[in-house]
Amino acid sequence: MSTSHEPTRPGALGTRIERLASGVLVLWVDGEIDTLTAPTLGTALGSLLDTPGDGPVAVDLSEVGFLASSGLAVLIRAAHRAESQGRALHLVGGGRAVVRPLQVTGSDRLFTLHEDLSTVTVAPRPGESSPRAD
Amino acid sequence: MSEVDPVGTADAVDGPGAVVEVRTSASAALIPTIRAVASDLAARADFDLDAISDLRMAVDEACATLVDVASPGSGLRCAFRVHGGVIEVEAQVETSGPDSTVSTDTFGWRVLQTLADEVELSGTDGRTVGIRLNKRAADPAHR
Numbered sequence: 478m479s480t481s482h483e484p485t486r487p488g489a490l491g492t493r494i495e496r497l498a499s500g501v502l503v504l505w506v507d508g509e510i511d512t513l514t515a516p517t518l519g520t521a522l523g524s525l526l527d528t529p530g531d532g533p534v535a536v537d538l539s540e541v542g543f544l545a546s547s548g549l550a551v552l553i554r555a556a557h558r559a560e561s562q563g564r565a566l567h568l569v570g571g572g573r574a575v576v577r578p579l580q581v582t583g584s585d586r587l588f589t590l591h592e593d594l595s596t597v598t599v600a601p602r603p604g605e606s607s608p609r610a611d
Numbered sequence: 612m613s614e615v616d617p618v619g620t621a622d623a624v625d626g627p628g629a630v631v632e633v634r635t636s637a638s639a640a641l642i643p644t645i646r647a648v649a650s651d652l653a654a655r656a657d658f659d660l661d662a663i664s665d666l667r668m669a670v671d672e673a674c675a676t677l678v679d680v681a682s683p684g685s686g687l688r689c690a691f692r693v694h695g696g697v698i699e700v701e702a703q704v705e706t707s708g709p710d711s712t713v714s715t716d717t718f719g720w721r722v723l724q725t726l727a728d729e730v731e732l733s734g735t736d737g738r739t740v741g742i743r744l745n746k747r748a749a750d751p752a753h754r
Contacts, residue, residue, distance in 0.1 A: 512675040513639045543646070545671050546722040577664045581725050 490514035492521035507540040510548030522555040539570030637681035669726040673742040682707035696748040703741035
């Protein structure tokens, strides 16, 4: 299963959703997230969280070179939505251009940050096998 | 042969009153160019990596905020002054009237306040609106 949006010009944002063999659902993002491209990220995060399942969802930001407040706002909304579904939103990779904005705004507390995808695992959670209704 | 002060050295951007000004159409599509200039100036002025990242994001935020209230077809002016380990930035757009104001009660403005050492609105005369900010090369607490 894979849906993707390739960057067509410099400044555009590429996104791709894929379910790993481990069961983890991943959104790969490639490009710069600013006021122009944040809506593309929002749409991709919407698709990610619309995908049925109660396993972990991850956003791989290794190939992201810039993250503006407009992008942070979109990520924060997605984290809240994931929480209301009873699942955690994991952020993977991301250099200084991603980690610094998360830290200075304190929004790193809303996410589980990972160096790479290998530490995002499907942990069985007894009694929480289905998404909570809200 | 006369001595020529080479352009582009650290002295050239760190000297007194070194000014770089960028003018673009007031379009979000051109902000990546302006934030690239901000990064470049900060790197040449020996800003530490966190401070470069913060300035780049602050300039992006200021310009994006202003482009939002700019009158259609107008321009964005962004001036950088580098001196003594500080970069001062003044970004300005023309507005369509006194109703086009920048709201400081937003997530973006709070982020801007966190990223810059000082930030304020400027030129709110009803025809233009601007944002002035400055950023030091490194947080003195971490030196």
